[in-house]
């Protein structure tokens with residue numbers, strides 16, 4: 001019998017919610033996707049066919065009986081649910097308010113998982129009636145394509161939930177990575193270390209955005225998609241790592257805030273794909289074309305990576 005609850009609820013239907021909902025439905029769950037915004041729900045409904053097409057294309061096994069329903073009624077979304085995944089914007093107070101609204105409506109045994117990118121679970125749980133039921137379940141974007149989920153218990157989390165959630169994650173053929181709590185968790189600490197250096201290199205005019213993307217894609221991404229960073233050190237030689245890190249680590253960017261040029265772009269309404277401009281400019285139809293190229297590339301890469309051994 002699958003460990004995935006029969007009914008699951010996803011709260012927040014923005015970038016992450018719809019792909020999470022579709023993945024759980026593909027694994028056989030009756031999923032309710034909830035948002036406060038009618039537009040967000042309408043967008044998710046319209047895109048659902050594309051998302052399920054992607055799951056089909058990567059050969060994600062389909063357990064019959066799964067479905068997604070879309071709505072803005074929280075009581076309906078939570079009725080009979082066994083697993084709730086929160087995916088609302090990354091704001092502590094908002095998430096805490098959502099947990100309070102949820103706790104007022106569900107039984108004590110319902111698991112509440114949060115897709116936070118890195119707010120400590122312990123902090124988020126402080127306002128909860130039953131903090132032991134909150135656990136970090138960090139999906140990577142796009143969630144219906146990246147088959148790895150970080151599982152992070154907070155200080156108050158009931159430890160039985162860790163194994164339970166890991167079983168749920170395995171039930172839809174994703175890899176669970178269980179971690180100790182630390183801000184940003186593991187994936188985003190590594191990603192943001194890379195992004196900090198990348199943004200500093202751009203800000204200093206050391207490389208163009210196109211050059212940076214090519215360098216990181218081939219020099220780092222391609223290699224690290226086959227060997228993890230630990231094995232990479234064996235491949236390179238620990239002596240080489242010592243020689244290079246000895247002079248390079250002290251040169252790397254250590255800024256603690258978001259770079260000014262990114263803040264300026266945000267102030268000018270340039271947020272990326274969602275506003276039609278960000279790091280790059282996009283003309284009519286360009287965003288849709290780029291999204292398609294990215295999804296096609298990720299499908300092809302996932303098929304290839306799934307067919308070779310873990311190194």
Ligand SMILES: NC(=O)C1=CN([C@@H]2O[C@H](COP(=O)(O)OP(=O)(O)OC[C@H]3O[C@@H](n4cnc5c(N)ncnc54)[C@H](O)[C@@H]3O)[C@@H](O)[C@H]2O)C=CC1
Nearest residue numbers: 012013014015016035036037040087088089090116117141
């Ligand atoms: N975008 C990304 O690449 C990733 C984001 N995350 C995390 O997942 C969470 C969600 O991120 P996104 O999907 O990117 O955000 P988003 O901003 O695209 O979507 C959030 C959705 O939540 C809805 N919402 C706001 N308040 C709500 C409420 N009280 N109840 C229900 N829905 C509400 C909004 O209407 C919106 O549709 C964040 O914590 C984020 O840090 C995690 C992994 C990757």
Ligand SMILES: Cc1ncc(C=O)c(C(=O)O)c1O
Nearest residue numbers: 116117118139140141142188
């Ligand atoms: C820039 C950025 N920030 C956060 C996350 C995930 O929490 C992602 C991602 O999953 O891709 C990201 O790209």
